[in-house]
Amino acid sequence: MNYKILFDSNILSENYQLKLPLELDFLIPKDDSVRVLNLVIDSINLSSLEKTYSRKTNFPISTMLKIVIYANMNKIYSSRDIEKACRRDINFMYLLGGASVPDHSTIARFRANHFSKVAKDIMSQINELLFKIGEINQQTIYIDGTKIESAANRYTFVWKKAVNKNHEKLMAKIPDFIKNCEKMFDFKIRYKDVIKIKHLKKLMKKLRKISKDNKVEFVHGKGKRKSQIQKSIETLESYISRLKMYNNHLFKMGTRNSYSKTDNDATFMRMKEDHMKNGQLKPAYNIQDGIDSSYITWIGAFSNPTDTNTLKSFLNDFDINNNFRYKNIVADAGYESEENYVYLKNNNQISYIKTLNYETQKKKSHKNNIGLAENMEYISGEDCYICKNNRRLNLEKEFNRKTATGYQRKVSIYSCSDCSNCELKRSCIKNNGRSKIPFEDRIKRIEISKTFLELRNENLDRITSDIGIEFRKNRSIQAEGAFA
Known part of the structure; x- marks a missing residue:
């Protein structure tokens, strides 16, 4: 069809009547999220965003920020799609407020060269605003992570x-x-x-x-x-x-x-959702969210496949960019480590972290395992363990072990001087065939970290208290709900 002929002729203009209201405000519900976004952005200080520009821009900076954030809220990420939405969607037109539609290259430059530099400052200001209106409590944060696949090719490892x-x-x-x-x-x-x-x-x-x-x-x-x-x-x-x-x-x-190779920041990780059904590693990021009263108050992207090594960096980044510090840190078992316990204690924060053995220690097989240190009697005055057969395991040596993050962990080795003629030896010492010493000549050794055991027991008392149980129930609702 030749559209030019139609528009040049008077066919389309005859009997035409403008039916839509000239004010877009009438078409948008009073409780629409676009109105909330508009009010929030108008309530924060954007001086840090203005400083990213070397010269004065003709397009309103606050309007550009509103458009980009609202597009992300509606799962529109392509700069070309955002430009198209500004021309066709009344909510985007409402945010433009009569300003001309920015082209896709302007939107892309704004995200890469300006918004990315001040995103943390803007998020910090929104946290302050949420606290002022009573939406968050700034006391308890629920932390969880999930792996998000990168857009990189899967075979560029x-x-x-x-x-x-x-x-x-x-x-x-x-x-x-x-x-x-x-x-x-x-x-x-x-x-x-x-x-x-x-x-x-x-x-x-x-x-x-x-x-x-x-x-x-x-x-x-x-x-x-x-x-x-x-x-x-x-x-x-x-x-x-x-x-x-x-x-x-x-x-x-x-x-x-x-x-x-095509996304240097992405690390190959094992994903929960495996579309190839073969456990293949894929380029991904470990995204960490901090939730307060159902609001995501902080977020971070990490290259570590496990959550254990992300907690310190996540909380440090939060403390640097915000004017307050959370008192209660609630997380699942993936965050438990001696380093994290020590960090939170030194930071005057209280851990409510589910222990790694929380579920297994309830099992009968765990309680009946006489080879575990936690099932032995510890005599603090003599610094020794008593096994099931009433034999002593004395302190053999202590040394520092460096973790992958550089943390120095003090390890204590306790050993029994003589395990011969012990009828419980088969149940106490694992015979996995790795040791070159004959099983008959082997003695029982246990390896523990006293600092870790002390902090874990303190944490265990907290998570099994009434408030700890409430926090753990709430974590699954708040953190998992945010990802969902």
């Missing part, structure tokens, strides 16, 4: 284990290659115990000079015989290229064990 393995193989070849070159072309490359890229570049410089002085012609293709100097230069080029690639991979990974 780089594994640290594979990179390290290939890097070691390459570094094992290079010394022999340098020696052969020194012998073949009569020169010396000086390096210490470790060969670096700068040594290879120095070698390359010498080989190219020899090639130039001897006027060696490089040949390519079938039926061509390469000279020794050309072979050496090409081999060295491949070594340097691979070494740079491996170093680049390790730099991008940092402390992680993997990353995606």
Whole structure:
């Protein structure tokens, strides 16, 4: 159909009557979320957002912020789709307030160059506003995490284990290659115990000079015989290229064990929802939410697959950007660790974390396991454990063990001096076949952290109290509900 002819003719203009009200306000319900958003954004200070602009902008900054946030509220993330919604959706037109529609590139620049820099400040101000109107209590926060798959391709993985393995193989070849070159072309490359890229570049410089002085012609293709100097230069080029690639991979990974080539911040994790039904690892982020009275008061994206190592960073980030600190920290068993207990105690915060063994310790098999330290009697005055057969397990040694995050954990080893002729030995000591010591000669050893046990018992008393039970019930409603 030729639309131009229709619009140019008078066919469409005849008998046309404007039926919609000129004021969009009449079309939007009084309790619509767009009105709430409009009021909230108008109530906060946007000076930090204005400072991200080097010069004055013609488009109202607050209006752009309203459009982007409202689009995300309605699951519209594409800048082109947001532009289209501004032209067609009356709620977006209401937020524009008569301003011209921004194009998709303006929206994309605003999100990347301006909004992303001040998002935490805006969220902090909204938290203050929610407290003033009595919507949040600023006392208890419910923390939980979920893994969200990245938009990166699933087959762009780089594994640290594979990179390290290939890097070691390459570094094992290079010394022999340098020696052969020194012998073949009569020169010396000086390096210490470790060969670096700068040594290879120095070698390359010498080989190219020899090639130039001897006027060696490089040949390519079938039926061509390469000279020794050309072979050496090409081999060295491949070594340097691979070494740079491996170093680049390790730099991008940092402390992680993997990353995606098309989304360097994403780490490969095992997802709960596996669309391929084979347990495949996928590029993802560990998203942490902090909920207060059903409101998400803080959020963070982490590359750690487990929740244990995210708690400190999450709460530190919250404390830096907000004017208050939560007193009660409620979380599930995934956050339990000695490091987290110590951090919360030093931070004058109270932990209500479900212990890892909370469910298993209720089972009969757990209570009947005589090999567990918690099922033995501890005599604090003598610092020893008494096993089921009334034999003493004395303190053998203590040492510090460093965790993956750098935390120093003090570990105590208790051992029995003699387990011979014990009729309960089979039930007490696991015979998994890993130890080289014959089972008859083995003795019972237990490994514990006194600090962890003390803090865990304190935490266990809290979560089993009336308020602790209420917090745990509420956590499943608030945190899981926010993700849902």
